[in-house]
Amino acid sequence: MSNYVFVLDDARRPLSPTSPARARQLLRDGKAAVFRRYPFTIILKRKVPxxxxxxxxxxIDPGSKVTGLALVQGDKVVWGGELTHRGHQIRERLQMRRERRRGRRNKLRYRKPRYRTKAQINNADRKRKKGWLAPSLMHRVETIMTWMDRFRRYAPASSIAMELVRFDLQQMQNPEISGVEYQQGDLAGFEVKEYLLAKWGRECAYCGAExxxxxxxxxxxxxxxxSNRVSNLTLACExxxxxxxxxxxxxxxxxxxDLLARIRKQAKQPLRDAASVNSTRWAMFTALKMTGLPVTTGTGGRTKYNxxxxxxxxxHWxxxxxxxxxxxxxxxTDKPLLISAKGQGGRQKGVFDKHGQPRRNKAGAAQIRPLKPIHGWRSGDIAKARGLEGRISPRTRGNFELRAAGQxxxxxxxxxxxxxxxxxxYAYQ
Structure with a gap:
């Protein structure tokens, strides 16, 4: 079963998603045309006022690396997708840029001071604003909002539900806060168990059994x-x-x-993925509230319980x-759309040598991705040629390269x- 197909009328108003069989029938009868390939959307050739x-x-199920997306109409899940983020690539590129700039500064004999005197330094101009997030984290919020805008354009979206926190960290760190032990209640058990599975790598802490x-x-x-604090809990086989x-x-x-020292150290460490997700949760929640749609929230333990x-x-979906x-x-549906964030291409117009110095048009260097289209094509466009389909790499002279899956x-x-x-x-599969 494939995802349902998004449907627009002639005025580009979203209608109820339809089944793939119904969409194929509309296309065969000439009553509709393909509007967009990913996510697959058709447009009717008449208005439906x-x-x-x-x-x-x-x-939405936000994750540190992959975010799950799903559309629910009534009691049916009609569309699913998994969005893979590229935060680690952003972090690596920023680190590379930082190293190059530091290397250039160290190799210069003289560098003009940024400010005339220390007394004239205005710290407010360089102070980070309240709620600032690192680019690798803010990227997660922006990509999810991009897809939220697409859903609102292609489907009659009326509400949003998101997993606000992966784990109820306060409840697990201090289970006596409400007088309820962590073993009591179905949902409390799922909350703690899911956290421990992620923290300890789904293996026995003592023998490493998986x-x-x-x-x-x-x-x-x-x-x-x-105590019942998560810093005193681990996972063990029977x-x-x-x-x-x-x-x-x-x-x-x-x-x-050695094993004793490792267990003690790991028990006190927070879960890195949970920390990164929790650091962006309120920024994402605030952005979703700005859409004007009602937003409901849940926890990771309740998600697993359901x-x-x-x-x-x-x-994820x-x-x-x-x-x-x-x-x-x-x-x-049982075939979600797999989405990978690839970016819009770099603006870097030069290449660098091993010392971090820019070398424009360096002989033998790889061609830099142009900002402007080449003969109407950009790198990453999906096209078909001689029975093959894939992403293309345009060139200023000569043939274009086509990369088809598995070839x-x-x-x-x-x-x-x-x-x-x-x-x-984005890349799609």
């Missing part, structure tokens, strides 16, 4: 003064858990000091569909290419 499409809820049921284990037993019992971890690992209750497999208060949902790059003259989807900063 009296249409009352069923509202669609946009659900692919078997894991149990929540107190590093310092409760009977010996241990044999290790039974073997340890209520013994202190120092006695249990008396002959393995997904397990409905018997769904682990997937299914996690998105399970966000918030969910009674029962029917999947009308070696091939070159064809520009006249053989037929545009399928113009580069919009």
């Amino acid at each position: 009296d249409a009352e499409p069923a509202p669609v809820e946009v659900k 692919g078997r049921p894991l149990e929540v284990e107190h590093i310092q037993p409760r009977s010996r003064g241990g 044999p290790c858990n039974q073997k340890k019992g209520n013994r202190p971890v120092e006695d249990f690992l008396s002959g393995r000091p 997904r397990k209750r409905m018997g769904w497999a682990k997937a 299914l996690d998105a569909a399970a966000v918030g208060n969910v009674d029962a949902l029917t999947l009308r 070696k790059p091939r070159s064809f003259p520009p006249r053989d290419f037929k545009a399928i989807h113009r580069n919009d900063g």
Whole structure:
């Protein structure tokens, strides 16, 4: 089952998404035309002024590397997607630029001072604004908002549901804050267990066993003064858990000091992915509120609880569909659209030598991606030529290169290419 197809009328007003079979029939009958390839959208050749499409809820499961997207219409999940971010690439490029600039400054004999005197330094001009986020983190918010705008243009979006926090960190750090132990209640157990699975890599902390049921284990037993804080919890397989019992971890690992030190260190460290997601959650929530649509929120523990209750497999887009208060949902698709953020191309007009010095038009250097189109084409456009389909690399002279999935790059003259989807900063699969 493929994703449902977005439908627009002749005035480009969004209608209810339709099934792929119905969309193919409309295209065969000449009643519609392809409006956009990704996400696949058709446009009717007539206006539908009296249409009352069923509202669609946009659900978002933000992640540090991959964000799950889902559209729910009534009790049906009609569209799913997984958006892969490029925050690590942004961080690496900023680091490279920082190193080059530092290298150039160190090699200069004299550098003009930035300010005339120290007394004239205006710290307010260089102070970061309140709510500032690193570019690698802000990228996550901006890409999600880009797709939110697309959903509003192509579907009758009426509300938004997002996973505001992956884990309820305050509740787990101090479970006695409401007088409820972490074992009590279905949702509390899912909240803590999901956090520990992510933190400890889904393996036994003592023997490293993977692919078997894991149990929540107190590093310092409760009977010996241990608490329910996540800094005192880990995961252990049943044999290790039974073997340890209520013994202190120092006695249990008396002959393995390296493992004991590693467990103690890892237990106190926060989950990096959870920290990065939590650092952008309110910026994303505020941006979604600016759309004017009602926004509801949920936690990662509730998301997993809903997904397990409905018997769904682990997937980012299914996690998105399970966000918030969910009674029962029917999947009308099992083939989500895989989206990878690629950027719009660099503005760098020169190449650099090993010393970080710019060398424009250096002999033998790779050609720099141009900012302007070449014969109407840009790098990353998806096109078809002689039965092959893929992304192209235009060249100022000679043939263009076509990179089709699973095949070696091939070159064809520009006249053989037929545009399928113009580069919009994303790759699709």
